[in-house]
């Protein structure tokens with residue numbers, strides 16, 4: 069008994085001691101593990117919509133998804149087959165940091181005319197191709213290779229939020245330039261150079277077709293912007309992730325216009341391979357080695373199976389063009405149906421798979437509007453505030469990468485809901 073009591077006392081003491089130690093460690097961790105200021109980037113609000121939609125679905129509601137910007141179609145058959153075949157032929161170790169040579173060659177070749185909307189004879193040296201873990205990693209590599217901490221880089225508003233968030237996380241200063249309907253919601257030489265005169269810019273990110281607007285820059289406007297920027301010593305980074313998905317007119321790569329521009333592209337959208345996390349860059353020769361060194365250190369290499377799949381995806385043109393025809397059909401359904409439902413005002417629906425609708429007739433709080441539309445109409449869309457902190461409260465982004473039947477259903481539901 070005594071022995072037991074002594075044992076209990078000892079155990080209590082030990083317990084108290086370990087609790088004390090635990091408290092101390094927690095206190096210490098709080099001071100040691102304070103998140104860095106640079107990690108304090110804003111969240112993506114669309115993810116809140118995704119979570120709310122999932123909650124409703126778990127309660128048995130049917131939701132039409134137009135919130136996340138990804139194709140419902142899976143990776144092309146050729147890509148999946150290539151990976152299946154490769155699985156029997158392991159090991160699948162690291163690859164060259166810049167990517168498998170045959171994939172880099174295939175990407176370079178695609179600029180000579182693989183896609184109707186691109187090449188037509190553009191001769192790109194495969195040595196300038198860098199394979200990346202999605203275009204997202206391409207931005208990190210490009211910004212790290214081209215800019216110093218503190219450098220000012222212009223981005224369009226409304227625009228894809230990670231441009232400014234990645235820049236900020238890397239210590240650069242994103243400079244938000246507002247765009248207007250007069251220029252199809254894209255950056256202009258005048259706005260860029262005016263800002264450059266206020267304080268010099270080191271870079272500018274352009275995107276055509278763009279997210280969230282779905283608008284495109286006419287070829288001449290893009291050419292003027294690239295020339296003006298480079299004449300002023302501003303590095304151009306052209307996000308061409310939605311190339312191949314153009315409906316109003318053809319999207320031309322900035323690689324046509326300059327060997328000094330950094331081109332960023334991806335297998336996520338046209339190729340329907342979001343989850344495979346694979347993209348590429350065309351970089352000026354002077355940046356190849358610095359980017360290779362960065363990639364060696366940051367990632368070693370890009371997932372091998374995804375590289376194998378990506379190379380085979382170039383053989384899927386017919387399948388991918390069919391998917392694109394589906395988007396064109398969806399686009400038509402929305403262009404015809406939304407005005408009848410009361411959403412009469414939206415930006416030119418030129419490319420990608422987004423429609424950016426002005427909802428100010430109904431609400432000037434797009435987050436609240438999107439939440440109610442989800443709850444009451446069962447249609448999930450992204451509030452504009454994700455893309456434009458100021459005017460985004462008047463806009464809603466609808467992604468039309470789903471099935472045509474779903475688009476029809478979305479229009480009907482929105483129509484019924486807005487009519488009350």
Ligand SMILES: Cc1ncc(COP(=O)(O)O)c(C=O)c1O
Nearest residue numbers: 202203204228279309334336347
């Ligand atoms: C304009 C734009 N750029 C880049 C990306 C990143 O795509 P990923 O990293 O899948 O290539 C997206 C994703 O939605 C996008 O919309």
